[in-house]
Amino acid sequence: MFDVLDMGASGLQAQRTRMDTIAGNIVNANTTRNAQGQPIPYRRRFVLFAPGQAGSPDKPGVRVQEIKLDQSPFQKRHEPGHPDADADGYVKYPNIDLAMEYVNALEASRAYEANVTMMEVSKQMLSASLRLIA
Amino acid sequence: MFIERLLNQGNAPLLERTLEFTAARHKLIAENVVNVDTPGYQQKDMSLEKFQAMLRNRVEARRNAAPGAASFADIDGELENPERGILFHDGNNRSMEQLMSDQAKNALLHNMVVELLKKQYSAMENALRERVT
Numbered sequence: 001m002f003d004v005l006d007m008g009a010s011g012l013q014a015q016r017t018r019m020d021t022i023a024g025n026i027v028n029a030n031t032t033r034n035a036q037g038q039p040i041p042y043r044r045r046f047v048l049f050a051p052g053q054a055g056s057p058d059k060p061g062v063r064v065q066e067i068k069l070d071q072s073p074f075q076k077r078h079e080p081g082h083p084d085a086d087a088d089g090y091v092k093y094p095n096i097d098l099a100m101e102y103v104n105a106l107e108a109s110r111a112y113e114a115n116v117t118m119m120e121v122s123k124q125m126l127s128a129s130l131r132l133i134a
Numbered sequence: 135m136f137i138e139r140l141l142n143q144g145n146a147p148l149l150e151r152t153l154e155f156t157a158a159r160h161k162l163i164a165e166n167v168v169n170v171d172t173p174g175y176q177q178k179d180m181s182l183e184k185f186q187a188m189l190r191n192r193v194e195a196r197r198n199a200a201p202g203a204a205s206f207a208d209i210d211g212e213l214e215n216p217e218r219g220i221l222f223h224d225g226n227n228r229s230m231e232q233l234m235s236d237q238a239k240n241a242l243l244h245n246m247v248v249e250l251l252k253k254q255y256s257a258m259e260n261a262l263r264e265r266v267t
Contacts, residue, residue: 049171114167129157131252
């Protein structure tokens with residue numbers, strides 16, 4: 001029965017990783033260059049969840065299997081004065097939609113809360129069972 | 135032997151099985167909550183009604199059996215994939231509201247059973263001590 005708590009922890013960890021990824025997307029929503037300073041915009045990242053705990057996939061739980069790059073096309077904006085503009089004056093911006101990121105962040109935080117609730121109930125049920133002995 | 139007989143009469147074994155059931159079901163509900171965003175995950179559950187029906191049948195059988203012959207040890211909840219809620223595009227049929235209400239009901243049942251068992255054990259203790267504490 002105690003491993004219910006491990007399961008809850010795996011959920012918390014997965015949702016937090018998702019939140020980190022979303023935060024990374026939001027801060028880089030206008031990043032037109034990569035880490036080397038080349039004019040390649042930031043690609044949106046997203047997490048892929050899979051059932052089973054991280055490190056021991058046969059245990060019930062959830063884990064982040066992979067952080068994938070979103071291969072959808074970059075947004076193009078007409079900004080001829082921008083240093084990263086191409087010959088036609090278009091600048092490539094990341095393929096990030098802020099509204100979508102916000103909604104995903106909300107969902108992640110709700111899922112996190114749900115896991116916290118489950119862990120609290122688990123703890124309370126466990127202590128009730130333990131009081132049978134004492 | 136005597137203690138075993140004492141513990142296996144009345145509703146004590148029923149409570150014990152129910153406690154096992156609520157613990158196992160809680161685990162499944164927690165697994166469902168944890169996998170609420172996992173693509174392709176199918177919800178798991180155990181039916182309380184079916185479990186209680188099994189217990190009821192065994193209680194009926196116990197009435198006609200020799201004392202101590204009927205055992206509840208083999209009664210367990212059955213794992214199933216309930217078809218409820220809508221199937222989302224990611225192949226997950228989550229329903230957070232359903233999960234939370236199941237979780238609350240299950241935890242309440244668990245706590246109720248724990249209280250009942252505690253009562254029984256203390257009654258037994260009183261009987262053994264031959265005085266009321």
